Amino acid sequence: QVQLQESGPGLVKPSQTLSLTCTVSGGSISSGDYYWTWIRQPPGKGLEWIGYIYYSASTYYNPSLKSRVIISVDTSKIQFSLKLSSVTAADTAVYYCARGYYESSGYYAKYYFDSWGQGTLVTVSS
Amino acid sequence: QSVLTQPPSVSAAPGQKVTISCSGSSSNIGNNYVSWYQQLPGTAPKLLIYDNNKRPSGIPDRFSGSKSGTSATLGITGLQTGDEADYYCGTWDSSLSAGAVFGGGTKLTVL
8 A cells, every 4th residue: 555745844935946755655656657746735626746857867747837837756765745935825735745646638638646645735825 | 817617516316426627728628638536524635537537546436437528527426425525627738738637626515
């Protein structure tokens, strides 16, 4: 049973960089079957997909956040990380890491999240 | 404004059935698979349905999913008070701004 756990500062100042790490246990990031994903949820609002990384370090980001996001992976440490630069109050949210299953062909795509971390609240404030 | 449209809230009595709709377009639901998530208060979302209508191990068959055209539906039968939660649909959007997208969420109240 894979488990994911987010960690990082709960308070970030405006214009600085938000940095979070997700530690994976009970499974291998290097298995190649999954896409390791970040999702966030502003207080009282819905879910927003941030992006994913594959074990080979290939990434894909939400176009609306792409200019500010970097997701990296450290397979030896069974961790993957999120960096979001130039944050504002609008980036205040609970940030979740999740294991994603992704498959696509020329005709369809499927992408769902079968395991989630408990989430960590990051507040952007001076 | 979410790419996928869900009703903000639904309600029903214990033991009854409820359906939650999720409306999209040809670039998302119309050509891709839909998943559904349950978020109990103060917890992380949990996968309920994937590939439009498949249930992960451990999810009771009271929960079902279907898709028709550019819309999807989550059905819950035999409602229990423990089903009170927010429910989200999700899929991949294959438009120029491709990526994973979610509905705005539906709050289920079991009266």
